[in-house]
Amino acid sequence: DSGVTQTPKHLITATGQRVTLRCSPRSGDLSVYWYQQSLDQGLQFLIQYYNGEERAKGNILERFSAQQFPDLHSELNLSSLELGDSALYFCASSVSGMGEKLFFGSGTQLSVL
Amino acid sequence: AQSVTQLDSQVPVFEEAPVELRCNYSSSVSVYLFWYVQYPNQGLQLLLKYLSGSTLVKGINGFEAEFNKSQTSFHLRKPSVHISDTAEYFCAVSEGSQGNLIFGKGTKLSVKP
Numbered sequence: 416d417s418g419v420t421q422t423p424k425h426l427i428t429a430t431g432q433r434v435t436l437r438c439s440p441r442s443g444d445l446s447v448y449w450y451q452q453s454l455d456q457g458l459q460f461l462i463q464y465y466n467g468e469e470r471a472k473g474n475i476l477e478r479f480s481a482q483q484f485p486d487l488h489s490e491l492n493l494s495s496l497e498l499g500d501s502a503l504y505f506c507a508s509s510v511s512g513m514g515e516k517l518f519f520g521s522g523t524q525l526s527v528l
Numbered sequence: 529a530q531s532v533t534q535l536d537s538q539v540p541v542f543e544e545a546p547v548e549l550r551c552n553y554s555s556s557v558s559v560y561l562f563w564y565v566q567y568p569n570q571g572l573q574l575l576l577k578y579l580s581g582s583t584l585v586k587g588i589n590g591f592e593a594e595f596n597k598s599q600t601s602f603h604l605r606k607p608s609v610h611i612s613d614t615a616e617y618f619c620a621v622s623e624g625s626q627g628n629l630i631f632g633k634g635t636k637l638s639v640k641p
Contacts, residue, residue, distance in 0.1 A: 448628060
């Protein structure tokens with residue numbers, strides 16, 4: 416158990432809908448990362464937050480947004496969903512967010528039908 | 529921009545045989561290098577990391593990797609694999625003090641009896 420909690424584990428929805436994925440980092444970790452894993456693209460970095468502030472942005476679509484709350488949990492919002500958004504979404508956390516080990520959650524499997 | 533290339537998408541090997549999983553990276557600055565393992569239906573776990581110092585890094589489960597700056601490589605090795613090593617292995621890089629990791633597309637290691 417990595418200590419990073421992601422909910423829900425599975426999500427099935429329809430095209431055009433909006434969903435929210437939730438992540439609770441390990442106790443004491445200030446930085447949260449979101450990754451998307453798909454068969455064709457592999458593991459793609461989406462976005463990183465540190466203590467509530469956005470620190471780095473990767474290949475995140477404009478239809479996607481995220482935030483980190485004062486209690487350090489994070490949410491990834493995916494809107495106007497398309498079939499191609501079906502993927503496994505991972506959250507990871509680390510202590511300071513600077514070149515160190517990331518602890519990964521078990522992921523949320525999103526299926527867009 | 530950073531990138532990571534894992535040269536083999538699949539590596540089949542017999543139990544107790546040695547294995548090498550290849551990883552090359554490109555970056556214009558100093559980097560930190562990581563190998564993560566993903567077992568079926570699980571998140572990623574850190575195998576080992578190179579931050580500085582000795583170029584030969586030892587990790588968990590008997591794995592080791594060697595950082596070669598001139599060849600920009602960070603190949604993962606194990607002298608004798610077990611059935612339980614069957615998993616997908618990801619090489620990753622982060623630049624300097626940045627926390628987000630850029631992952632390769634992964635290598636599926638399949639250990640046969």
